[in-house]
Amino acid sequence: MEHAFLRRAELSRPEVNAEDTARLFAVHYGLSGPIVELGSQQDRNYRIDAANGRFVLKICRSDYATIELEAQNAALRHIAGKPGMPRVPRVIAAVDGADIVFAKVRGQDYQIRLLDYIEGEPLTRRKHLPPVTIAALGALGGRLALALSDFIHPGLSRDLQWDLRHAEPVVRHLLSAVNDADRKERITRAMDTAMQRLDALKPELRLQAIHHDVTDDNVVSQPNDHGQLIPNGVIDFGDSMNGWLAADLAVTCASLLHHADGDPFVILPAIKAFHAVFPLNDAELQALWPLIVARSAVLVASSEQQLALDPDNPYVSGNIDHERMIFDVAVSVPPALMETAIVQSVGYSIAPATPIAGGLLLPGIDLAQVATIALDTQSPLFDGVPWPELELEVSALQNACGEHALTATRYGEYRLTRTVLLSPKPADTFALHVDLLLPAGTSVVAPFDGILKFTDNGLVLVGEDAALHLTGIETLPSLETVVGRGKPLGAVAGAQGEKGMLRVQLCRDKEIVPPSFVSPGHAAAWAALCPSPARLLGFDCDAPAPGSSALLARRQSHFAKPQKNYYETPPQIERGWREHMVDVEGRAYLDMVNNVTILGHGHPRLADAVHRQWQRLNTNSRFHYASVAEFSERLAALAPDGLDTVFLVNSGSEANDLALRLAWAATGARSMLCLLEGYHGWSVASDAVSTSIADNPQALTTRPDWVHPVMSPNTYRGPFRGPGSTADYVATVAPVLEKLDRDGKRLAGFICECVYGNAGGIPLPPGYLKDVYAMVRARGGVCIADEVQVGYGRLGHHFWGFEEQGVTPDIITIAKGMGNGHPLGAVITTRAIADALEKEGYFFSSAGGSPVSSVVGLTVLDIMRDEGLQENARIVGGHLKRRLEALGQRFPLVGAVHGMGLYLGLEFVRDRETLTPATLETAAICDRLLQLGVLMQPTGDHLNVLKIKPPLCLSRQSADFFADMLERVLSEGW
Template sequence: MLLATLIHRASLPCPKIGPELALQLLEQHYDLTGALQSLGSQQDLNYRVDSDRGRFVLKICRGDYDAVELQAQHAALKHLQGQPRTRVPKVMPALNGEELLTVAVDGQTVHLRLLDYIDGQPLTHLPHLGREVIAGFGRLCGQMNLALANFTHPGLERTLQWDPRHANELIHYLLSTLENLPHRALIEQMAAQAEQRVRPLAERLPRQAVHMDITDDNVVWQRDEQRHWQIQGVIDFGDLVHTWRVADLSVTCAALLHHAEGDPFAILPAIQAYHAVNPLQPEELQVLWPLIVARAVVLVLSSEQQQRLDPASPYLLKNAEHEWEIFHVATSVPFELMEAAILTCVGSGLPPVASEGFAPLLPGLVGREFALIDLGVLSPHFEAGNWEQAGIDQQLLQEAAVAHGLAASRYGQYRLSRTQVDSFEAPETFPLHVELRVPQGTTVEAPFAGTLHTGADGALNLHSAQLSVRLWGVKGLLQSGAAVLKGQVLGETGGALTVQLCRADVMPPLFCTPSRALAWQALCPSPAALLGLACDAQPELDPEALLARRDASFARSQKHYYVDPPRIERGWRNHLIDMQGRSYLDMLNNVAVLGHGHPRMAAVAARQWSLLNTNSRFHYAAIAEFSERLLALAPDSMDRVFLVNSGTEANDLAIRLAWAYSGGRDMLSVLEAYHGWSVAADAVSTSIADNPQALSSRPDWVHPVTAPNTYRGEFRGPDSAPDYVRSVEHNLAKIAAQNRQLAGFICEPVYGNAGGISLPPGYLQQVYGLVRAQGGVCIADEVQVGYGRMGHFFWGFEEQGVVPDIITMAKGMGNGQPLGAVITRREIAEALEAEGYFFSSSGGSPVSCRIGMAVLDVMEEEKLWENAQVVGGHFKARLEALIERHPLVGAVHGSGFYLGLELIRNHETLEPATEETTLLCDRLRELGIFMQPTGDYLNILKIKPPMVTSRQSVDFFVDMLSKVLDEGL
């Protein structure tokens, strides 16, 4: 009887009632007219109704369904109406007062129901769901289960094809009827394994009323003002049934797999969130993954059957893609791994391995001391990118063995050599094994009794009922399949030995990704007990605890990137590396022009530190040599250099020079600009992104002029210079009318803080002339945009065809060493002497000067200016191509390696896409890219990578940017 009911239910096609007939039914039974939109379903028919009385959902299902089942749904909806945080539809009565109508239409009996419509959208179409959304599904599922825990109704005792209690019978039936089924062998294998794992625990699983369809189709969401998804309600109670409680979560998790981008571990936040609100029992945790796999099997089989019943249905065809994706992700990993992942993610785990009875694997080396080689991210063995060399870990182990006799790697130490650059996938850096270097001919013995097998990869595998040990580098003495006693000789080593212990009958990898490390560790514990060797890696500092320590001691106004920043302790060229060995593409670090970890910088700094580092009032050659080098880069009219520690100091000093030379204090600065944090530099900074109070806290000696933003400013286009100059003229007239002496004008020659926007042609020529005519000096703030970063010109002011009176610079001058400079003319420099001498304790120190010269040398030798021009040109072209493809992309600013990508919601109004930009940066970080927003609306990607950035890195960045824009923000 059960199988017959399942067969009948699984074979029901969707009712054949078109929109015209559905409108007739609406008018006849509900006195409603309006526009209909099909919502799609596998076996039911759903229409959205837009009427003058509101929006509703007309649900039509076949008369084969018992009325009591539909009445149970209505009762559940009423039961949930009063529950917090769980919005569900209301049932609308027909003209006769009934909530459920059974009518005959064109020779078919159907049930009619009308529900109110919950505004929002399902997330089925989104290829990627963020961690918070995935957790939201799990939390909702847990809350729904709690809300329905005490709900009962006769209609819940039904035979439903989606009920996992009947999955095995349904699968066997569908397999017997579907010919030419794709992946049949794998389907059969996975179904059998799932059933084998569920059956022993089935009777102990808690049961209750469950929704059974809390999926991306049946939960509707809306974005809030910050563009974060918020749940609006749960719809479609058509699968409501009394069954195992955990079945509900299995359905939710299975649905999430088609958003997982191939990684089944993506569903773990849903399980954690469910468990936090509605704790799962141990048996439920154990069967959860097998139920997910069984659900995936039922989905693809049912989909195949429905498509053969209704091959023209676009809904079924589209859903089939998702369901096969779910199946492929669900079957991509061993059952044991996901069961371990589920247990560990909720704070449970597998029982520890009983290691007390092990015999020594290498009895001849018991008590001998091994050199444990550091192969981690901070290893002193790694420098200048040598970890990129093939076989570097093995080379280091061999060198240590030659020096010390015995050497070993550490189990569980994230390997720097395994990092991958320009990759959106986390690298497999976590070792689930230990590598040893021992004397050739060392005897290897069985640590426990078992059966010996030789793998295709040459490994010896010793299996017992509970454990297996895998050995590479052993010349075996026994035949494959031999029974082995504890302590029996297995063979001897050739000098290099790799050891892996595993508790399950799976074939683990030698390395895994950090996200899978806890689960694989549970299955592949350390072989330290077999080796008699304390070879486990020291646990890393808890990143949250370390961040808390920072916040407790480091002034919090000194912000960090990201809410939960990765711990970065190493860099190489244009990548930064976290403690788990993941390399992030650095697209925002304009300080490290030469890239990170440059060996020339390390050598020059070390050499000079070993000689002398002091202040600039001592006499040494480097300060003269570096000053001469800087003047050689400056316009011919400039002949004096000040050396300081930062761009803030440089701009502060430039303002003091303007005051001293002009005799006045009034300064013109440009709106939306940032010049530093000191009192004077902050005073002329007007960027509200950096200081929300910037416009209301300016002192009376600062006169902001209209930002010459040719893209979204008051005047637009390349011919707007005269319009923006009028703001300068107005402020100059106001200063003159008050009989105040103008000190000067400070401006970035390319609008760096606003995203690298070029000033309108001729702007600075006109402004510089007006300022000089009134006795002021012109300061070019080149801290961000100068020093060759723009590619086609060394200084930003060259694009405008002007020569300033003062140049300020810093950032890349020292490739991270605190170093800044002010270059000017002698008469301006000496005007400061009337106010006393100038001194910067560390500015121009021997170390800073030597590093500054080394930066210039490397830039020339490695042709970094040319790289900024060539690769930077390719970069801008690729970014500009996004404008036609993605509506959110408004414009690309800048040149070389100083670019800005401006995101907007409307191409007419240029409404800033501020929240979308934040989400984009967070998502890029997940894909292995560091990027941050800029501009007063924080809607511009400020792209200023190290000048060693390659074409490969550029293409990776743009490809990932396009991918995220495709995902929807």
Template sequence: MPDTALLQRTELPRPDVSEDQAAVVLKEHYGLEGTIKELGSQQDRNFRIDTGEARYVLKICRSEYATIELAAQNAAMRHLAAQPDMARIPQPVLASGGEDILFVTINDEDYQVRLLTYLEGEPLTRRKYLAPSVVAELGALTARVAQGLKDFSHPGLERQLQWDLRRAGPVALHLLKSVTDQERRDRIAKAMVAAVKRIQPLAGKLRVQAIHHDITDDNVVARPDETGRLMPDGVIDFGDVITGWLIADLAVTCTALLHHADGDPFFILPAVRAFHSRNPLNEAELKALWPLIVARAGILVASTEQQLAIDPDNEYVKGNAAHEREMFEVATSVPFTLMETAILDQVGQKAPPFDTGTLGRLLPDIDPETIHLTDLSVTSRDLVEDNWSDPQIDWKVLARAAADTGVASTAYGEYRLSYTRTLSERSPATFALHIDICLPATTPAVAPFAGRIVKDGHHLILSSEAISLHLDGLDCPLDQGAEVEAGEPIGVVAGESGAVGGLRLQLCRDADLVPPLFARPAHVSTWSWLCPSPSALIGADLDAPPPQSAALLARRRKSFAKPQKNYYADPPQIERGWKEHMFDVTGRSYLDMVNNVTILGHGHPKLARAAGRQWSLLNTNSRFHYAAVAEFSDRLASLAPEGLDTVFLVNSGSEAVDLALRLAWARSGARNIVSLLEAYHGWTVASDAVSTSIADNPRALETRPGWVHPVTAPNTYRGPFRGPASTADYVASVAKALDEIEQAGEGLAGFICESVYGNAGGIPLPPGYLAEVYGMVRARGGVCIADEVQVGYGRLGHHFWGFDQQGVVPDIITIAKGMGNGQPLGAVITSREIADALENEGYFFSSAGGSPVSCVVGMTVLDIMRDEALQENARDTGDYLKSRLEALGQRFPLVGAVHGMGLYLGLEFVRDRETLEPATEETAGICDRLLDLGVIMQPTGDHLNVLKIKPPLCLSRESADFFAEMLEKVLADGW
């Protein structure tokens, strides 16, 4: 039981000391002068002084605190600073007279004074989001400090402190007297009683040593790593150092993390794993951890209520009040058993799974061989188009299957697509912890094990010490509390004889818990241990096979050539899409903001039907005579400006560019091509030769063949000449290259560029640039190639072709990407004269280019674009999204510029808006964080510091808002 002095100390206000009075103390006793600023504290006064040469912290505390306790704090800091592999630790500074601790009187009150060195850095408190690596580092930091204090002793450590979790119960009881909100007081009291009840039987096995006892997001200082992410590397505020439970140190750290957890208590697990890996914990400590976290959260909330009643002007306490209430809400939102299991699982000490082989049959009259197992997974054939969004789709599929077979069941452990949530910043609960069975009504059920009947309305529980069975849809005539033996009747499936009934069943190892029906993917390991499969109750294997994403990725890396990269270091396995949404095998929905290949969006039913019908009729190469190739070629030619009336059909953008270069060579009789720096045109030998983007090929600038002449990139944002008035300067760069080719006595084949600077993030070319360049090129006998693979075909919204923005007509247009919505399809559109020039070198052939399926797909894409007004949507939604992104630039200095138009936008991140230093690492971190929030985004540009925003053209305004909001969340909360 805490003594009276301890309880009285919990009621003390901060010392009544102003900044001016602190300045006097500093000058008189330490000979220091400088700028003074008060720092927050609950019961002390802390002041930072900046002398211009160094910074210090002046700490003033009340005389009621024993001097030997302050001496212990100083000694602990010196002890830790001498340890190897230790975090940064502040050090005590002696007063002018050599004193470690001063005694001063201010306003007739006696106080104790210390001066410490100041640790540079930023606390983590105000960073709402902490990455798992940061959480882990905080756990590791706590472990290092605990290890460093293991052999430290001092008489001042044997103290009574309100924060000592060994005394949590009595201290909370005292503090609760100050909580005026009756409901809040009752909730805190109930949580504290439950926590202490779980801690008490473990207390004898909890190790005791010197601990810091306050390593929180407030009391660590962090410095940014190369990604701009704050990483903790220093520990301050040793005011709570004490001899206490080792596990309490980790409990304090984890409690502080809960207000960064976005409601997810599993958020702490990286800290637990990191602490345990450096400073292994015993089983009792691991089991005590979550109850201690609940206790710490309860004391924090109650203490804040009390302190505000005593010291209502304490801004530090008021500022932390909301955080502490959030910690308590998260800590009490889940059962103790769940978090105990999660913690043990995290360090590899989870108990063995329950042996369901000991259970009997629940429905002995049902032949397991007759049960049809439905498929409600992401790849289910019963889920077509968007019927998965129907709230009743699971039961409809189940009922149809039962009508055909008599008995049908859903699968346990299945990630159900029907439970996905589009435009959701967190992964929803999709993992089924139960099974539903459609079967004849009045089918009898018997107890699969001995237990007690518990009724909660229509919900029935058969409860035993080892396991509980939760049932819905069973008529049970037994009384509440009735004891039954295994095999005894417990009821019949509800409904009239001859009708179809439904039964839901679920197992749970915690008798006090009514479990959820579904678990979030990240929590599956814990929940599936608590709620094992009920398949044994039916006598059939009703378990869904788990995803094999990691094994599939390993197979990919084994047999798929390494240069063929995938997005993300740990990519989700995506197997389905709908419109602008993609779904991984756990049912997680992602907003697709990068897929310019699927211009219509994913899973378009009209396109699927058209392609399927043509596949059923014919697919071959274009040397055969069939209608689709003539119709599609004619339709493509009609989309081009007058004079460009001849079409080549190919497989890809790279092949289209490659063919365009061959046409330029054939038409001109020359070889030299002028291209732009920072550009990307493809992967064939010729298209790669004119590509100079070092993001795609780090050796691009040193490996260009002699016939390629790259000129200065007309990047009006970060190029050597900036703004719309830079046209003449960039044109001069082209003129210089053309003159050099001419002076060398060589001919010019042509000039190639994207009509909008795509790879750099959609930067528009300077006004009039193409008109002047095209004129110079044609005057020298060259042809002008417009690479529209990424920026054309309606994506700009305001223009169907990118070159329309410049008011020019090229000689050759290359297209691909969206024209097939993912089907391998590309094209070159040019004049008859240029096309015929190639015949001098023989005929041209592309095996799959212009196949019947590709042509039908291409025409259907154009039909859908017209019928669904997708170009207009690109214009309107793109303009709206761009305005939202530009608004972010008003708030966040990292946003340098928003490029592009329509649904081809580039958001460029810079560390400095004057120097335009690219924020490359930050951009990578932002993309990874966006994936966590349900948005697929990737960087582009030579510096990989631009978000390349090019979603399907069906992007809705709601989806545009979600993207902007998630981006805002990342920029505000961190990554």
């Protein structure tokens, strides 16, 4: 006998149009107004904007029992009466007081109901959903299920095609509508596997009232402060029923898979959050993934059939690609992997307490002659190597052989050789196996009883607890299918007298062929399925876990709190190369924020120069040696005529602090002019002239009385805008100077960045410095150009920022890139200004100008010249700026692109007219970029500007990757 839900599955939508609906609204509810149809698979839903609010008319066929609709109405009232529940629609009675109206349209009987419309945005339109959104959806589903756990109604006992208890017959019935033979076969295979895994669990799956359709399409959300959607309301109770509690969550998780970018692990925050609200039992946790697979099969098969019945249904045609994607993601991984990951996500472990038992795989090997090699990001094998290629794995094993009988790689190691640069996804770096290099012909025996299988890749020994996968073995001609423990399996392949490679891998799931490497995000689940073969090998072949969380806790225990991390959960980065940085899990990041390393990371020429000098001598600059004279000479030659005297220090803060002392000494005055929104360092004096509230929230109220800030000449968001604002901004300086004159306070000088670095690379208005410098010098003050961030070739078009303004300062301060990360700073000034400091005694910096520091500075300048890095900054920076400006034409959030060369600032605003800063969105965008493999941080007083200042070796390919990832974030969400 055919089930009612199978007959219902063949129903198309009611044939009721907008004109019919307008009459229904008017006659039964006394409403009129603009009408819009909302999507539905088998019902008709129309929204009306009436004078007294927004409402939704739901029209369904008479095939559905009225008691089922009454149950939905009762469920809405039940939930609304409980505190802390999600928002749900209210049932609006008709003019005759009825909750359900029976109406006839063109001879067909329908049942109609009116609900109020819940405002909010569905999640379906967002391609990317961040973990906070996914977790909120899971928590919402948990609260809703908890609210319904004590709800009882006879109308919930219904036959429904969406009931996952009936998934197998529903899919079997609907498969006739699937024309693609390959898809049909894949659906059949997936359902068979899912049902086999569910059968033993069914008795322990709890039954209760469930919504059964808490999906991305059936919730409404409000954006949080970061612009991320947080679901807080549930609509469409049309699938409410008595069903498995686990199925309720499975439906939610399945809907998330088309937001997964191919990774089914995205559902885990939803499961964890649901479980925290309404804990699932062990059977429900294990049943969850088979139910998700079953739901995906029902979805895609149902849509195929519905499209055949109703080809003009835009709701179905618009969703079918999503549903096919859901199915493809659901069958992309072994079920055992997801079942393991789900259980782990809620803090449980399903791994057996005892390890896999067995004897030795290689009983003839002297274990004292075994050497394991490290291939992780901290391995010394890669020091000085431009970038480790895959071939280094084999050569490292071969080079380590020597007197050792056997060399081995490590299980559970994140290998640097597997890292992929410029990838939006982490590479498969985690090794689930061990490779051994040992004499060809070495005997290999069965470590446990098992059945042999032969594959294209080698041999599989299937035992009671696990399968042992071996490659690189020559099997015996007479090998039996059933092999006992200790019996020979064969020998390591290879020519006599040479070494052969044997790969060893275990897997608890005997039905799958495990991968050799997996991504860091999947490593824990795969490691539970594919444990270490160390016991079978007889020696410790396990790599230590990175322990980044424990390391961060140690840092926070002893490292002073004001010294902040980038990111709330920062990756542990231990290696870099050019514009790339790599964490301990082998994840590569494009470094777009690190202006300290002007040459790029790991430059071998600089490393060699430092190594040579450290071997020879390092001391302080009071000793006489060549490098300090050569470096000082080179720096003076880079400065304008007359600036021929150099001080060497350790940092930009020290350089600016010294520059202020020089101004005081040279003028005998104390008062200093500076710009609002500026940053110059952390020392007492350099902090005093720093006014950026992003770096110091109290900056505007704690300046000493010798500091006199003037209006920031911010041509984007200041009171005067555009390049024609020079005179207006210069005019704001005059009153400050005039007040100093009236108060009898002599002016010592003026300090500013020649391009507004900390504000995001904003250029000063044309001619601004020329006029202000003249006003300062007219009062006997000196002009300090802070080039710490923006100078030294970074602007591409100019070596110094002040060149863009056409001025010559009296003092230049530099640091950051001049040491490529080595602590090195400098002040360049005139002989007269420098000599004025001697009145106060000698100046000395212990490491400033040391032999190593001087060699670092010289080598950096040589490399910049030889590799054309300033020219590269001009060319690649120009290309990148054009790419970013193009984003501004598409995305309203992009307010402006500031800067030049490889010092750029992309400013985000919520409104281009008011320039309301998009501060929280910028922080979330930076977090999303990190997930996509880009290091980026916000800057500016409002922290709404991306501070783009990568190493000057940045390639065009890397610049395009950054622009592509930023475009992806702005398109898909963050």
